[in-house]
Amino acid sequence: MKYSLKSLILTGIGTILFLTGCGENSVKNQPVVSQKPTSTQEKIDPETKEKTLDLMVSIAPQKYFVEKIGGDRIRVNVMVDPTVEPEIYEPKPQQLSSLEDTEGYITIGLPFENKWLDKFKSINPQMAIIDSTQGIERLEMVDHDHGHEEESHAEETLDPHIWLSPALVKKQAQNIYEELIKLDPSNQKFYQENLAQFLTEIDQLDQEITNNLKDINNRKFIVFHPAWTYFAKDYNLEQIPVEVGGQEPSAAELAQLITTAKNENIKVIFVQPEFKIKSAQTIAQEIKGEVIMINPNDPDWAENLLKVSEVFKTKL
Numbered sequence: 001m002k003y004s005l006k007s008l009i010l011t012g013i014g015t016i017l018f019l020t021g022c023g024e025n026s027v028k029n030q031p032v033v034s035q036k037p038t039s040t041q042e043k044i045d046p047e048t049k050e051k052t053l054d055l056m057v058s059i060a061p062q063k064y065f066v067e068k069i070g071g072d073r074i075r076v077n078v079m080v081d082p083t084v085e086p087e088i089y090e091p092k093p094q095q096l097s098s099l100e101d102t103e104g105y106i107t108i109g110l111p112f113e114n115k116w117l118d119k120f121k122s123i124n125p126q127m128a129i130i131d132s133t134q135g136i137e138r139l140e141m142v143d144h145d146h147g148h149e150e151e152s153h154a155e156e157t158l159d160p161h162i163w164l165s166p167a168l169v170k171k172q173a174q175n176i177y178e179e180l181i182k183l184d185p186s187n188q189k190f191y192q193e194n195l196a197q198f199l200t201e202i203d204q205l206d207q208e209i210t211n212n213l214k215d216i217n218n219r220k221f222i223v224f225h226p227a228w229t230y231f232a233k234d235y236n237l238e239q240i241p242v243e244v245g246g247q248e249p250s251a252a253e254l255a256q257l258i259t260t261a262k263n264e265n266i267k268v269i270f271v272q273p274e275f276k277i278k279s280a281q282t283i284a285q286e287i288k289g290e291v292i293m294i295n296p297n298d299p300d301w302a303e304n305l306l307k308v309s310e311v312f313k314t315k316l
């Protein structure tokens with residue numbers, strides 16, 4: 001069998017390709033470490049040549065706050081998916097390993113943090129733990145312990161939803177700024193200007209919400225999960241929760257809620273994405289009212305609070 005020179009050459013090339021393609025050690029399968037820049041290199045912003053800080057927060061609204069102050073000098077990851085109830089969240093293994101590269105974890109006082117913080121610290125002892133609730137007086141949860149019977153103690157019964165009060169977010173922003181400049185003093189001026197801008201935006205938002213809510217007659221609202229305590233306090237509203245002690249209401253509690261709604265002429269039950277809405281629907285049917293979704297964990301914090309105030313303005 002005579003092989004043409006051409007076919008010989010082609011077979012040769014084919015063989016080389018085959019070898020490199022599938023072989024363990026083939027270039028394609030080479031772990032790209034040697035080409036990929038190391039994590040520190042990755043943190044250097046090619047444009048500003050600035051080192052980017054890697055930060056982790058617990059919930060999406062915090063990412064909004066931190067990015068407002070940190071701008072492009074930081075990168076923020078969020079531990080809890082906005083569609084999951086943050087209080088009882090269990091971090092995923094890859095999230096835990098991503099903490100190895102994180103310079104700061106910004107807490108907001110959620111029960112799951114108390115449970116996991118030691119673990120987070122053990123994964124990366126260099127990581128700064130930034131408590132954004134410093135100096136914020138938290139209220140007791142309305143008869144609520146988020147299903148932490150065996151662990152319930154003072155800390156656990158404090159209402160964690162401080163991110164829904166613009167006034168309290170100003171304090172959180174100040175706390176975040178003060179810790180950010182410790183982690184990255186070279187950008188203090190940049191963070192300070194951003195903080196000032198953000199505080200002004202919060203004042204404007206607060207004014208718009210106040211205007212939206214100033215003339216509503218009925219200032220009481222029924223909500224499944226009592227996340228709006230601080231919002232209600234800021235704007236002189238009264239929150240009536242359906243969920244009691246982190247649990248679905250009993251038949252007697254449901255009947256009581258229906259009576260309250262009728263007496264107060266309440267026509268709307270507010271719910272949030274990750275909670276079962278059956279009991280809310282039962283009440284709505286009884287009062288010939290409606291169930292409306294409002295999300296306390298929406299990533300677009302300012303827009304969301306404004307939208308909620310507009311819903312309250314038209315529905316309460």
Ligand SMILES: [Zn+2]
Binds near residue numbers: 086161227
């Ligand atoms: Zn909650």
